[in-house]
Amino acid sequence: MYGLEGRFLKPDSRRPELAQELANKVIDEVSFARPNFYFTGGEPLVYKHIVSLVGNASKKGCACEINTNGLLLSKFAADLVDAGLSVLTVSILGPSQVHDGIVGVPQAFDRVIEGIEAILQAKARRRSLKPVIRINSAIIPENYEKLQDIVQIAEYLRADKLTFIHPR
Template sequence: MTDFLKLAKNGFKLYGLGQRVPLFVLWLLTNRCNIRCVYCNIPYREYKELDTKRSLEVLDEMAEAGTVRVGMYGGEPLVRKDIYALVKRAKENGLITHLYTNGALVERNLDTIKQLDGVFISLDGPEEIHDKYRGKGTFQEAMRAIEVCSKYVPVFIMTVLTNENKSSIQYISDLSSRYGALVNYQPVLQVPSLSTDVTDYKLSHEDLKECIEKILELKNKNPRIALSKTYLKRMLNREPNLQKKGHQLGIVKCWNGTASCQIDADGSVHSCLHINDTEKALNLEENNFKEAFEYLGHCSCTTCNVTCSVEYNFWLSFNPESIINLVKLMAQSKNYQKVAS
């Protein structure tokens, strides 16, 4: 009930008073990573990150600013030696805390995992495909992580869709049912500073439509597919090269910079890391989190297909189907049961 009241209070500030409230924060804790995925550039960026003392302070400042949920990712967040302390502080502050991992370091960090409200584990398909993208042996590590984590916390399987694993959609869906995990599919993206050149991996417009149609078909059978039908239909009706043509979908407002933000590994606060090269940002080394958040401009993107951002936008815009989908997911995931109680 406490979490619900906190959400209601800050929702009133956001909608009733028109104030900015960083309800949802994604924090890239580190650029360091123990593996090298072919489409990810993050491990090749500068290894600069906030130290433990400042990171703990930032978590306190998030709670004071009204944050409800923090997602910790990388790189690989479990390479940070202070990850247990960071998750512990987040939970002490009442933050719904999720962690994104490749799974390889899960078993040696079970004390950290057990504190979480959910863990997102990357899995791109059967062993041959997954290991091709992420390195030999990583499939077995990811599968072991799914098996172990599912004993303690809700598990979310994260699959990056490419032109080579598009036939694995059914396989991943079946796995989610077997382990009681939720599953999310994300088309591979070309992201400035975060990804390598993904030209060789991107889905054609026709292949993307086929993938979305397949996911829509499976969603009618598998309630653990997390994507809302609203999002999927938006992607299905999306025209190719929208940004190049200058078109705007105009379907949903982007709330990044108003109700959510992202923190880069060096401590800079952005409305969205996908456009971090186009906006000025304050750094948490010198600035309070709330100050850095309120400095942000409003994001005006309308062509985004980043699943987490678009789904947040649908929720915050009170899209009926997306909210109903969220409620159904809440019923299946222990980390949201406390919010709904």
Template sequence: MRLTSKPVLCNYYVTYRCNARCSFCDIWEKPSPYITLKDVKQNLLDLKRLGVKVIDFTGGEPLLHRQIDEFLKLAHKMGFITTLTTNGMLYPKLAKRLQGHVDMLHFSLDSAHKEEHDNGRGVACYDFVMESIKVARQLGERPDILFTVFKHNLKQLEDVYEQVILPNNLMLIINPAFEYNAVETGDRLTEEELSYLSAFGKRKSVYMNEGFIELRRDGGNHINDPICKAASTTLAISPHNELVLPCYHLGTKAFPVNANLYNLYLSEEVEEWKQQEGKLTACEGCTINCYMQPSFGVEVNKYFWKALPSTLKYNLYKGTWKRLLPF
């Protein structure tokens, strides 16, 4: 049973450029412009009309955009829930400009050990994450730690939890790595390792979406009975001001927005792409978290019920539910 036909999320790519060289990501290899404030203003108006609730200003490294604070302030003022994930390298410098405009602020950290984290990110950014936590807390912000899990760093969860999360009163978001295109993320997690993540997610101050675990146990999305609702739940807008379908990671078709996102999204041509969500050959076995999470939330099935407890836990902790109230 579908709960809503409206999209709930916009992944707004402010640039594909990045100051890190993560081994599990290829986005930094793409040439890229930066989005403009004029386009953002118009697109946010259209996203509001379409019913979108959450704007994720992403990249690349979103803090490379010199107007990122203006985008966040505008979206937040319009009533959107705003989210931003950063490697932390520029956050201490920009923190005061961002203060109060990011509902869900995530710092990426994949190990409690400097050398291991920096090796995975391709640059020395561990110290910046530690400084970012300190600065954010001093400003009254409530950042989260986004931990991308691979087989090789699974055992680091305990150290990050004990050494970083609890002492700083943060939320640990467990983000199981996923494969896409030609990006290699190593061997898939075993049933024993998935069970470990599931148990870890029940701890205080930890967010682990059980839907992600269940989907991996089931072998990912299956094109004959797709769970993915990427195109109908999520708008992916590129730095070129294009609507990318069925999702950013496949990027099969890009439609120029041309200051008309509302009508474009409801057009027959885009509707045809929505009908193919989760059904394309490349969609078989997909477990991409950023599209599965909104997919779990719009249709009542076993993944909905698996994801619900952790989703409620996180939103109650962060207080983001208040942003959805009409007053």
């Protein structure tokens, strides 16, 4: 289960996948204005052409941000850094048991941490400042008593930004 079909994703929010040719055409047509491209979802890392789209947009001078649940991040970390990803936003909802309980996926927290650590390692190997790492955390009844833990997790991960969101 890579899309985390839980409390934050409505079942009817799935859409057909955008064809790679069309996505690249959009990037080519608007890149003169140097827009930011924000890849979100569902889960953008299940889109098989995400790395090439980030690379195409980055080569044209556009900033690219991915907002992910982080479950597939380890698999793509090095390629995303090489492609020029500008900002990586990952949701962390609390320490391991809290995060896993909220998203309903065992070991989800560990996979997220491994993915962010893989990004940090890829950045270090390439001596890259990008991507900026942002941790998003929705404040909900299941985690509001764990906000300090989330701050400590963000510090441990050397996150550049930490954002708390109230989803209502």
